[in-house]
Amino acid sequence: MNDVAAQMGVSMVAVWERARMFPEWGRELDEALLRGRDRKISHDSEWSYRVHRCRCPECREAKRRYR
Protein backbone atom coordinates (compact mmCIF):
# COMPACT_ATOMS: atom_id res chain seq x y z
CA MET A 1 0.00 0.00 0.00
CA ASN A 2 2.76 2.44 0.90
CA ASP A 3 4.61 1.29 -2.21
CA VAL A 4 1.56 1.98 -4.35
CA ALA A 5 1.25 5.47 -2.92
CA ALA A 6 4.93 6.09 -3.53
CA GLN A 7 4.56 4.98 -7.13
CA MET A 8 1.67 7.38 -7.56
CA GLY A 9 3.83 10.13 -6.12
CA VAL A 10 1.57 10.87 -3.16
CA SER A 11 2.15 10.52 0.55
CA MET A 12 0.00 8.24 2.70
CA VAL A 13 -1.06 11.34 4.65
CA ALA A 14 -2.50 12.78 1.44
CA VAL A 15 -4.28 9.48 0.72
CA TRP A 16 -6.01 9.39 4.13
CA GLU A 17 -6.79 13.10 3.92
CA ARG A 18 -8.48 12.51 0.59
CA ALA A 19 -10.39 9.51 2.01
CA ARG A 20 -11.66 11.72 4.84
CA MET A 21 -12.74 14.51 2.49
CA PHE A 22 -14.38 12.19 -0.03
CA PRO A 23 -16.16 9.42 1.93
CA GLU A 24 -17.30 7.65 -1.24
CA TRP A 25 -13.71 7.46 -2.48
CA GLY A 26 -12.66 6.36 1.02
CA ARG A 27 -15.11 3.45 0.89
CA GLU A 28 -13.70 2.37 -2.46
CA LEU A 29 -10.22 2.60 -1.01
CA ASP A 30 -11.27 0.42 1.95
CA GLU A 31 -12.78 -2.16 -0.39
CA ALA A 32 -9.58 -2.21 -2.45
CA LEU A 33 -7.51 -2.60 0.73
CA LEU A 34 -9.71 -5.50 1.86
CA ARG A 35 -9.38 -7.22 -1.52
CA GLY A 36 -5.64 -6.64 -1.75
CA ARG A 37 -4.67 -7.37 1.84
CA ASP A 38 -2.23 -10.10 2.74
CA ARG A 39 -4.23 -13.28 3.39
CA LYS A 40 -1.28 -14.95 5.13
CA ILE A 41 -1.51 -12.68 8.17
CA SER A 42 -4.33 -12.23 10.69
CA HIS A 43 -6.33 -9.01 10.52
CA ASP A 44 -8.34 -6.90 12.96
CA SER A 45 -5.05 -6.74 14.83
CA GLU A 46 -2.86 -3.91 16.10
CA TRP A 47 0.13 -6.19 15.58
CA SER A 48 -0.58 -6.52 11.87
CA TYR A 49 -1.05 -2.76 11.62
CA ARG A 50 2.27 -2.04 13.32
CA VAL A 51 4.48 -4.95 12.24
CA HIS A 52 3.03 -5.93 8.86
CA ARG A 53 2.07 -2.33 8.07
CA CYS A 54 -1.38 -3.52 7.02
CA ARG A 55 -3.80 -0.62 6.51
CA CYS A 56 -7.00 -2.54 5.81
CA PRO A 57 -10.08 -1.13 7.62
CA GLU A 58 -10.07 -3.90 10.25
CA CYS A 59 -6.43 -3.34 11.22
CA ARG A 60 -6.93 0.45 11.29
CA GLU A 61 -9.93 -0.08 13.59
CA ALA A 62 -7.83 -2.37 15.83
CA LYS A 63 -5.15 0.34 15.98
CA ARG A 64 -7.81 2.87 17.04
CA ARG A 65 -9.02 0.56 19.83
CA TYR A 66 -5.45 -0.05 21.00
CA ARG A 67 -4.72 3.63 21.73
Ligand SMILES: [Zn+2]
Ligand atom coordinates in the same frame (compact mmCIF):
# COMPACT_ATOMS: atom_id res chain seq x y z
ZN1 LIG B 1 -5.35 -5.92 7.93
